[in-house]
Amino acid sequence: MTTSCSIPGLNVPRSRFPDPEQDLPASQGEQRIVLGGGCFWCVEAVFLAINGVTRVVSGYAGGHPGSANYEAVCTGTTGHAEVVDVHYDPARVGFGELLKVFFSVAHDPTQLNRQGNDRGPQYRSAIFYETPEQRRVAEAYIHQLNQAGVYPDPIVTTLERLDAFFPAEDYHQNFAARNPHQPYIMAVAAPKMEKLVGSYGDRLKPEYTDNDTGNTA
Template sequence: MKAVIPGTSLAMHPDRFPDPADPLPADRDSGRAILAGGCFWCVEAVYAALDGVSSVVSGYAGGSADSAHYEAVCGGRTGHAEAVEITYDPARIGFGELLKLFFSVAHDPTQKDRQGNDRGPQYRSAIFPVDADQERVARAYIAQLDNAGAFTAPIVTTIETGHPFYPAEDYHQDFARRNPNQPYIQHVARPKLDKLHAAFPDLLKS
């Protein structure tokens, strides 16, 4: 069950967040990323708004295929995290920019196994690299943010390699856009979108 009240992130203001010092060049960028930052409805809404992103699919990563369904994952014992699979054009937006928004807007990476009142390992902060380049860039960026004091608490985001992505049920897809007045969307997704629009208007779809 998703709770309505979000947590509070004591973070550097998004428009002052550092860019990755070692971004992934476009010619080595796969154009596919898998990120987990709490409720997939909300993370999906953030990335779906970005120019250069062609699709965002809500789903599960970190566990096996036989338990990759909502009822099982909600129990918190399958190993999955609610995640999104982002497909994008590296010539227009890169993996480094997706990571910057992941940490500055999409969720609070200092909360272990939760986001606000959503609690359990299925809501953990995690990056599921699709290749060695993404793993290298993600690890370097987390170290960079910690060294910069971007948050008042340590980043607890895990880097989890070798896990397939499983799309969630159809009713979870594009949930925020289809249900803008749903209370959870109003209280959790909407503030993230407001932050995105205020801090990074140049990254948005026209």
């Protein structure tokens, strides 16, 4: 992960992003969504702040189990993407709302096999679905955003069936909160958190709406 990274998508205001026309019905019990949007440190930080998200685990999906480790995945040859496994309470936050945050704050979905200066298929924009319904809703929202011209370029997010999720090494978990002054976190995660607080302040956990949380979540 390089320490200098620009995220053009952060310049697109929330008002440009419509609510999903389709969504999953509210259900009982904890649900999950597995998302790839570049460096998992930064995507994890965004989703940890959302009210209704109960747990976020950084990890790998899309490749062979034997190569699901950071050193191997960083080569870009294993087929994995850096992802976050987001667990949430559907009574408090919907699948569609999490997709909206994913596309509007967490990353730039128009960059193919990269995010800013982080390059390679391990940084691809991807949604790993568990059910046909998840795929249907995600596909419909991508189409909706493209039709609305939210981004000047088409969305390149892949929809991939989740065969397995592999948690990343312990030192990657909750990395941004534990390392707020690390250069990469300050350059990449902090601007995302600032946009998240500014655009979705009403949907965040109380501890993330304080003035001092922009660089620490």
